[in-house]
Amino acid sequence: MRFVRASSGTAKKPRPRAQFNLRGRLMLVAGAMGLCAVALVVRAVDLQLVDNDFYQRKADARFLREVPIPTSRGMITDRNGEPLAVSSPVESLWANPQELANDPDAIARLAEATSLPVDYLTRYVSQRKDKEFMYVPGHRRINPAVAQKILALKIPGVFSQREFRRFYPQGEAVAHVLGFTNIDDQGQEGVELAFDEWLRGKPGLQKVIRDRHGRIVEHVDLVRPAEPGKDLVLSIDRRIQFLAYRELKRTLLETRAASGSVVILDVATGEVLAMANLPSYNNNKVSGENRDAYRNRAVTDLFEPGSTIKPLTVAAGLEAGVITPTTLIDTNPGWIPNGRYRTSDFRNYGVLDVTGVLTKSSNVGVSKIVRMLPDREFDAFLRRFGFGSSTGSGFPGEAPGTFPTPDRWSGTHKQTLSYGYGLSATPLQIARAYAAIGNGGVMVTPTFVKGGHAGGSVRVLDPEIAAQVMQMMQTVTEPGGTATRAAILGYHVAGKTGTARKSAAGGYARRYVAYFAGLVPVERPRFAVTVVVNDPDPSAGGSTYGGGYVSAPLFARVMEGALRLMDVPPDDIETWLAAQAAGEGGRARVAGAATGGRR
Template sequence: MRQRRRTRKPTAIMHRRRLLVLALLGIAGYLTLAARAVQLQALDAEWLSARADAQHTTTLQLKPLRGELYDRNRNLLAVSADVESIVASPKRVVGRDTTATKLASALKLKHREIFDKLDPDRSFAWIKRWVTPDEADRIRKLDLPGIKLYPERKRFYPHRGLAASYLGFVGRDGEGLTGLELAFDSALRGTAQSTSVLRDAKGKKLVHWNRDAPSPSGARIVLSIDSRLQNVAEQSLQRAVDKWGAKHGTLVALDPWNGDILALAEVPTFNPNQFWREDSKRFRTRAVVDAFEPGSTLKPFVIALALEAGVVKPTDRFDCENGSWKVRDRIIRDFKPHGVLNVKDIMRVSSNIGTAKIADRLGSAQLVDGLRRQGFGRRTNSGFPGESPGVVHTIREKQAVERANLAFGQGIMVTPLQLAVAGAQLANGGQRVWPRLATRIESGQDEAHWPAELGERVMPEKVTKQVLKMLEAAVSDGSGKGAALPHHSVAGKTGTAQKVVNGRYSSTRYYASFLGIVPVENPKLVIAIVIDEPRRAHTGGVVAAPVFREVAGFAVEQMGLAAEGAE
């Protein structure tokens, strides 16, 4: 048996039988694959293709280019542009030390700083944001592994410090941080469009950008500001701040007929193109967000209220007590002693005692309510971010000292903008002024205009005329002589307010202020000026009034503002 088996030769039939088994196994194998294909492509297809869609598409945010800011004459004040930043994927960096050395020399950064950023445990690091085109080219040429250029956008302010705090600036990621950039942020940003696009496995978007297609862009905003006047205002303020060794200067210029903010200057200013290197104290637009004690610049409004209430006439006479008058336990003093003066002269020489006596006749309630009606103690609704309402306390009739103080601008906090608005209301015959930051917004084909309407009446026109006459005298022959212009009549009021330091009125630190209107007949321009802590002199007439003369003089003579007819 064994012997026979051992010598058995495989027959052709056996070979064919085994081949058939092999063929059947092969067919069975392919049928199994086909069944699996049916399972994957018909039964599970929905679930699998959902996973496919999820990984193949990504949402592309088409972030519009931030809109430009223009001044009223279409001068460009702020514009956005594409720039590049240097980023690193430290995990992919080959040679941490040499990479840091090369980057340091190309970007003029410290080796140590870059070396620390290239920590291989991190997957992303900013090396330098918003590099110059030269720096970007140098990095491109180096072609270091793990170091890439990242497209970003940057806001440019071609006039650098001009109106810097007022315009504000934009953060690294394109968000308005302060000023008008913040006020109009959503309009400037525009609407981001998102679209679903294919991406490859590395997340690269497979979309061909059609450069001819108009990319969506944020709205262009035409501001009410006039950059010529702004420039003159900043220069003049800077000279005054330098001359008198002051800490700060603020100027607000308004068109009294439509509330347009023609200039809003803060000195010292800063360079918004590199805001991260600047002193953040300079970012404050103090004209709007900070309130101060106005001092005598408030007097015209107190006297207007008394005239309106009919408790005094311009010719009424008051005894100014030779510069020293006791109210309850307090002594009120004048800067210079005066005898008996009429209302007009009280305004002209800026007598505290005279104004206090006028306020006495008016009474606390009428005084406070009247000031509030004129816009003190509440926001002007300019829309500027962080606007301060100021402070106007309610005073009882018995509080004679507080009433007297309020009459000459103590115990009240106003913003320079409020002061300018109140001045504009005097100038336009007594109608409410809403400050206007911008005149129009252009978004694509659409345009929106800001209304330029005056509000309700807050003072009788007759009273405003009377007060303007008094203020004209205050400039031509009073405390505000420094503001007088050779060819145009100016109405104005000086202010010299002691600053409150540690709860007491300081005898060395002052706010010097001036509120001016030009020309007296058919006024075109209202300017409020506040100089913080002038040291070599401290009165509004000496420190602030000349700034008005320079700025208003430029406006009427170089810009021809007063020559235009009434609107």
């Protein structure tokens, strides 16, 4: 049976459709877009006006730069205002590696213009392509004309900036005193290093806007003005310096010596008037080669002073009262024991007074004098004259020397000290000690700055004893002395020769250092001079290696010129007048008679 569901009899009515409100929807969309626009405007105002620091920094990082303003280094002059070191404007080529790295043609053009290998320049640029600045290799601080010639090619990403370069008009003659600066114009040696802070000044700083090619399109602000370096006036006299350098070079060529130094001090002020060294170098063109030539041997190299110490040994005896200038000393038979060795003279001088000990440079004589002195008293005396300590000149790398204390002396040490072995000193230290004698016993701190003797002075010797030692040293340059070749016509010269054997492994070699230390004129000493010639060849030109033959003539030639240049009046008027009266023909005979015929 099939059942059928009965119909209810009523049909279901459909729902009515909602009326579409287009106007309302449009207003809603317009309102939403208006709110978005307002939000964008508000955000833009906030970013541009209210909180714009972040994006300003980003923009500035791309276009605003702080660039240094180069400043010139202070000029260095000699005591008379002659330039010794000057700074000249130059150009440095630089490039933007980011721009060059994407332009092989620009790299090729730049390589051709600078004579650099293309592959080298390509590699050099690619290694720096994440940077915006690099100096073009080999083209920093170059001639402005060369830089402008390259810039005229208008190579994309290549520019130049002004810098300063140091020039030294006197070249190698004053190189060891002046030193030099590096590529960044910072002092590296000598006076340039010692007075670097004074000379270098302070670079300025300015804000500029660069375009995307790196070109400056606007100068925004001066952050800090450039302050040029201060000038420096040295105590060096350019004329005397060149004279000393020339004569030292002549001597080294004649004797085939390894090296040499000349130091000239103003006795009263301690000012260094000249300091010449060889071998030298050209500080206008410094390379990494032969750095041994850069050092100032007059303040860094140590030598045993040899017989130049003998006047101080005599002065110590005079001060202690154990001798007088006329005390007789028996030097027979020309030698005395010195432990396992002998202390010997050049020959047997017999009986000498103390003046004769210096005149003949007797090792035996000074050995007998020092035996009369207590160890600590002799040690204190030499230290008073500055041995074993720096002179205080302030020159970079100055060596203090070596001088062992008495508790380290062996049984023979004091004896060898009396004639200049067993201690070491620089040529400047020897010159300072002699200047103290010439200054009436007052020792002044050496200085390289004109009027710069701020280190003060100290009395180290009684003036009467200083005068006695001066008179004794005068006999050394007169007939019968060891340094007649140091005599100067019209002037009395006080000095002392020295010939020291060079130390070697196991003792001393048969190689020598030839010295002459002197003061002139004797009546009122103006100059204290030390001449050191290291390792002269005894076979050179038939000469010998002794200080009286090698260093004394060099002293005489330099001082003849210096006395004339500085208008120092003669103190040996009689000899000078006799030479003038004799004329050119007789002048040599008069000079020869005054010096024993061995000038």
